[in-house]
Amino acid sequence: MTRATDDVIIKTVSRIFTPFIQIFALYVIMHGHHSPGGGFQGGVILGASFILLVITQGLDKTRRRFSQKLDTIFCSIGLLIYSGIGILCLILGGNYLDYSKLNKILPVIAAEARSLGILGIEIGVGIGVMAVMYSIFSDIVTGGE
Amino acid sequence: MFLKVLSISFMLIGFFFFTTATIGLLRFPDFFCRLHATGKGDTLAVLLSLIGLAIYHGFCLASLKIISIAVFYFVAQPTATHAIARAALRCGVKPWAKGEERR
Amino acid sequence: MEKFFLGIGIGLCFLVLLCLYRGIFGPTVLNRLAGISAIGTKTLVILLLMGFIYDRVDMFMDISMVYAILNFIGTLAVAKYLETKGEV
16 A cells, blocks of 8 residues: 555546645634634544555655654644643643633733643644644554564 | 525435445446446445535635535546456456357 | 425435445445445535534534535545555
């Protein structure tokens, strides 16, 4: 499954549709509090767009755009954002993930600080899930290299 | 009132195309004939049904999103059918001639 | 008006059951793939009709768009696997 398809139609259509799928995934992450969605669902759609690139363009071309080293860095950045916001709330004097204490560093009221805190950890979860899905898929498809 | 009649008629025509596509999927004698039925019939039926639903809702943001789902589906489903047909040709499925038995 | 949408929804559910015959008893694997792709198509329209019945269109629209994307990617992946006979 690592070679590209040798068909013009499938290659062109997947190249046209990948940016729209990624923008839709960002929309799903951002509107998590208002409609079905959130961090995990948007991360899965982002990972699925990269899987579409692998099965139509080939693994080498996709690795040139999104290397394994960058993948590992994104995995760690996602977890860092999630835990970082939690520990920041701890430092500012509340419980772990107690977002209302964030109004000491941001110029907003306590209720709005809660909303911004939830948005922050949704972004972290989305980035982490995308990186893990891409890593698991490229691991299975190359047979464990 | 006229908009409601228009949207109901669109949805009924879409449901008719869904029915004929499913009957074709069950009754045709060969794999490539069944792929014709489900590839073309289902795409047109989804397009008509979604246009009917968008007209019923009026002119607002939700209708534009329904139209965008229909446009995406109009491009994606024939590509998927083409991928299945190509895989069948590579695997060695032979077309059906008149007079042979069903397969 | 809701009774009309409910009637079309029940009709589409019956068509899904008919398509499932091809998904179970299709003589080869490719027949089953075509049947499951057709079931995915009908599910998309049933989801939007449920949104209109419960009067919450904005919620069910995002779900149906996600389902259209995942159906497309899944069909492409399985077709490629069957074409290259599973070789890496």
